[in-house]
Amino acid sequence: MKQFYLSKRLINRFLGICVILVACLAAVLWKHPEFHEQSGVVPVESEPVEIAVNEPIQPIPLHLKLDAGKVALGEKLFDDPHLSHNNTIACVTCHNFKTGGVDRLNFSRGMNGALTSVNTLTVFNSGFNFKLNWDGSAETLEEQVDKAIHNSKDLNANWAEVVSKLKKYPEYVKLFGQLYTDGITEDSIKDAIATFELSLYTPNSRFDKFLRGNMAALSYKEKEGYHIFKDYGCASCHQGVNVGGNLFQKFGVMGDYFADRGKITKADLGRFNVTGNPQDKYVFKVPSLRNITLTAPYFHDGSAKTLPEAIAVMAKYQLGRQLSPEEIDLIVKFLTTLTGEYKGSPL
Template sequence: MKYLAFGKRFSKTYFLLVTIVVAFLIVLSWPRFQKTTLNDSTEKEIPQEIVLTVNGPIQPIPEVMPLASEKVALGNKLFHEPKLSGNNQISCATCHNLSKGGVDWRKLSVGMNGTVTQFNTPTVFNSGFNFKQNWTGKANTLEQQIETSISNPRSMGSSWKDVLQKLKNEPEYVNLFRQIYSQEISKENVEDAIATFERSLFTANSRFDKFLKGDSAAITEKEKEGYRIFNEYGCVSCHQGVNVGGNLFQKFGIIGDPLANKPTPITEADLGRFIITGKEEDRHVFKVPSLRNITLTPPYFHDGSAKTLDKAIDIMAEYQLGRKLSKNETELIVKFLRTLEGEYQGNPL
């Protein structure tokens, strides 16, 4: 019995020692397991700096999107088709100019018969990653956004009855829709084609995306410092995810009222999401814009009131974060934001 008791005590002691040794070895070897796959055949150990970034709040844009190429081509044609407007002069591309970062560089866009729109035009690039569309989130999907733009008297000022009739009078469109959708032209498949094209307007492979994937040399030390400030000061609390924004609503003016010193009268557009919901808590609330390619899409904010990116950053810091940035801090954040300029179809925007 003594031998049995001794054997049990020895077994417990041995098991405890083995457990401690194994745990110690795991701790020592753990850094070697912190790797990322850079491609199908190459693995590279990530420096601690990059480990923190890869697991951070911003994710890279996918380099490939599973979209039907024939729908993308048809949607591209419709996107540039002026017959979708009431006067046959305005297309989606009029305000969402792909050669200008997906916008028109105007404070407010000009629609039907010279009518000025309520809001500054947001970029169409990467719009497929937004959780809702428009500054107020009026449209839940790209398809809904297309529907409202067609009928909006400030934008395209048409009706689906007229649009469909115009397209049905074009043999080329009739044949394309029959080939792709196996049916006649309808509101639903027009929206589907344009929305599919818009989802193809993603801008992958920015320098910051390369940095996120493990290339520490893709951005400079000053750009890294800009990103550090962007994180440390709290910008990233609203501008995160794949689209570096576009995935939540936020009040414009958490710390103070940026509209108080507006040089022009307050408009309905300044009410933000309140226009849609009528709820007091939604007054001056807007969808947080994406910062992808933001350096290419001036002017800024829902009313286009900030002519430069530097000005927009300073206003955001003061009224959203309660901070007064130095000139150097603003410049560093701008440098970081330039790393978000991506590629469309393999070419820089």
């Protein structure tokens, strides 16, 4: 009798553990993306679940709180050729919002047709980058504005000149006066443009919807592409909110890109031009891959005309791998899902 009682208790305990295990398994499966796909359960988009925490990429915030007056003033300045020495070039000349925040040229034409020494970076999402420019030569957006104003290949101007020109326009005097106690100064101009640049974020890409729990936001092939991107190690460099923009890395980790390309320029030395440290030769800020399908040609030297070409170069020189055309195509499909929205409309 006692023996029977004992084994009954054991059986009950065993059953209890089984129930817990089954519950745990169900919970794990429920969280697993493939399970959702197979079972056809699609989380409703307007009710995002929590953001995926184990992914190397994080979504762009849906809303940023910015001073609307400064954003509007910064936009006006961004469009204004008075910021250039001979009133011919504005920031927007090279950073066109209709074409991904760039001009899609290998090198851009600044004042008097001078060619920039590197390919134009997009201004979209630049506020999420840890430093600005290919070589990280600007620590902040304000410092970057300063460089663009002075650079002979960009606006070729200086602050005294720009401030005195803007002071001739009553509208600027009024707008600056409303927002800044000192009115039109070098600092207030930089602050307004930098605030506007912070407003150039592009949330709500299909990939971000996926990260927010909408498993149906990506097709099966786009997910495959993302898995390759992670498995092969692209995400070890292109990661974070901007899928890049938070590390420096050498261009040519697994092969000598520059020897193979030939004709090395000063700009090819990258971060070395900022630090003077020999270890920083050919080192660049890992660029963001957000909206990447819109910003060809690629690389600081504008050498890759297409995204598949850029991916093949990356695989070869950064990872020592040769990808099949199918793998490249899947990565392109994934990268296409990184295109977001600006002011509520798809870019």
